[in-house]
Amino acid sequence: MTFMVGHKFPDVKLQTVMGNGEIKQVSVTEHAKGKYAVVFFYPLDFTFVCPTEILAFDKAHDEFKKRGVELFGASVDSQFSHFAWRETSLEKGGIGPVKFPLLADLERKLSSELGILTGGVTFRASYLIDKKGVVRHMVINDLPLGRSVDEMLRMVDALQFHEEHGEVCPANWHKGDEAIKPTSASTGAYLAKKHGAKKGAAA
Numbered sequence: 001m002t003f004m005v006g007h008k009f010p011d012v013k014l015q016t017v018m019g020n021g022e023i024k025q026v027s028v029t030e031h032a033k034g035k036y037a038v039v040f041f042y043p044l045d046f047t048f049v050c051p052t053e054i055l056a057f058d059k060a061h062d063e064f065k066k067r068g069v070e071l072f073g074a075s076v077d078s079q080f081s082h083f084a085w086r087e088t089s090l091e092k093g094g095i096g097p098v099k100f101p102l103l104a105d106l107e108r109k110l111s112s113e114l115g116i117l118t119g120g121v122t123f124r125a126s127y128l129i130d131k132k133g134v135v136r137h138m139v140i141n142d143l144p145l146g147r148s149v150d151e152m153l154r155m156v157d158a159l160q161f162h163e164e165h166g167e168v169c170p171a172n173w174h175k176g177d178e179a180i181k182p183t184s185a186s187t188g189a190y191l192a193k194k195h196g197a198k199k200g201a202a203a
Contacts, residue, residue, distance in 0.1 A: 003114050005138055009039070009129045010113040015079040015104045017086060019097075023079050026101060029133050032070040036160075037129040038152055039103075041111065043121040045077045045085040049146045051095050053124070056149045058098040067156050074103035076111065076121055116140060128155050130163075170194075 009029055016026035028039055040057065042050040054073055057064075064071045075082075082102040088094025103110070111117050116125040124141035137155045141147055158169040167179035170190060180190045 017082040036069040041122040071100040079104040
C-alpha cells in the first residue's frame with residue numbers, strides 16, 4: 001500500500017545520534033509522542049546538497065521549537081557515519097554539532113515502509129506529523145532538488161492555525177494573513193476581495 005497523508009507515521013526504532021551527540025535507539029512516534037514532528041530524509045552523509053539542507057534546518061531549529069515541533073533528519077547511513085559527519089568541520093564537508101537527532105536507517109526499514117527508496121538511498125522526503133502521530137503534509141523531491149525550510153515552517157503554521165481556529169488556509173497563506181471559513185460564502189468573499197476585477201476594468 002502506498003504511504004499517504006492521513007496515515008500514521010511508522011513506529012520504527014532506529015539507532016540515532018541525538019543533538020547532544022549521544023547515540024541511542026529512537027522511535028519518532030515515541031520520542032515525539034503528544035508533540036508535532038518534522039522528519040526529513042536526505043540521500044547520504046558527506047555529499048553535496050544534503051549538508052546545505054541540514055544546516056538550513058539547524059538554523060531554523062529554534063523556530064521549530066517555538067512551535068512545539070520535534071525535528072529529525074534521516075538517511076540510510078549508519079549512526080557512526082552520522083557521528084563522524086557531526087565531528088567534521090564545515091570547511092571539510094562536515095555539518096558540525098547540529099541541534100536535532102539524525103536517524104540511521106541503515107537496514108532501510110523506515111524508508112521501505114514509506115516507499116521513498118531509489119537506488120539504495122532515499123529521495124528528499126519530508127513529513128509533518130501532528131500530535132496524534134498522523135502525517136498531515138508530505139513532500140518528496142528528486143535527489144538534485146533541495147527543499148525549502150521556510151515552506152515547512154509555513155505548513156506548521158497553517159496546520160496549527162487550522163487546529164486552533166477551524167479555518168482553512170488559502171494559497172500562499174502565511175501566519176497573520178486572512179484565512180477562510182470552510183463555507184462557500186466565505187470562499188466567495190475571499191476570492192472577490194483578493195482576485196476580483198479592478199475598478200474601472202472592462203466587464
